[in-house]
Amino acid sequence: MSRLDSFIRRLEAQRACLDLAAHLVRELDGDVLELGLGNGRTYDHLRQLFPDRKIYVCERRLAPHPNCIPPAEFLLLGDMRDTLQVACELLGGRVALAHLDPATGEVAASRALAAELAPLILALLCPGGMLVSEPAIACDELSPVALPERVAPGRYNLYRYVNCRSSA
């Protein structure tokens, strides 16, 4: 398998997971949160999946395709470890779907960042909200959801936020 093969496979898995997550939150009120804009390809996909929802975007440094620049009022610029704390006031408990793709380019760095961000993301999700993520995140409040057909385990990850406190 070449790097071209594995890149295509990852993008197909990413798209299939976003599509399924969008389906699973269709009856849930709430906003959408893109954690890492990059060139804006998945943001553009989210815009098409959610034409009627607010889509907030966290990004350290804007460098998207010119057609994929989020409106300023939905943009949280800066290190996510800082902006997600600020976002809590704005979005706490109101996000129906979040997508995390830190794209650090290094597996270990992405995992470490995801683990650090997880509690901040949880504070934003509404009960039953979905987190679509690569890398995987181990966390009691995130219940793994069966992946779409043709997506092998671990290639991308899909979680439902289970609010332990409210169900206790």
Next chain:
Amino acid sequence: MSRLDSFIRRLEAQRACLDLAAHLVRELDGDVLELGLGNGRTYDHLRQLFPDRKIYVCERRLAPHPNCIPPAEFLLLGDMRDTLQVACELLGGRVALAHLDPATGEVAASRALAAELAPLILALLCPGGMLVSEPAIACDELSPVALPERVAPGRYNLYRYVNCRSSA
């Protein structure tokens, strides 16, 4: 169709065209030429398709994945308008398959560059050699080859070098 959709479609078309071109040159002697290394994903794919051929690479500025750095003796660093002229002494008439993906990020700029590079590339191809390219190139010596199934016309391009002089 989102930009994620169209990106996946382009990569799938690129891979299908490279695979088909590799099949079509299987009985042709000659080297392989990657015009534009980028992050090295298609270079890695070419390495797997052609484990026994020399793969030369033209690139202005090296920035590939660490596993995809070509050996120094196969690397032609600099502006392709210059390096392809130098390459003519080394490779003239000996390239069985060339892949052009200038990835300038702008359609018009890519087309203009491809048109400018076309005569330089032709000088390197052996008769019957294949050029896989995005963008399209209009040139009498390049005969369009039927695309793989599931690749729509124009999404990627496949040409066979027809040496008019030798067939005259």
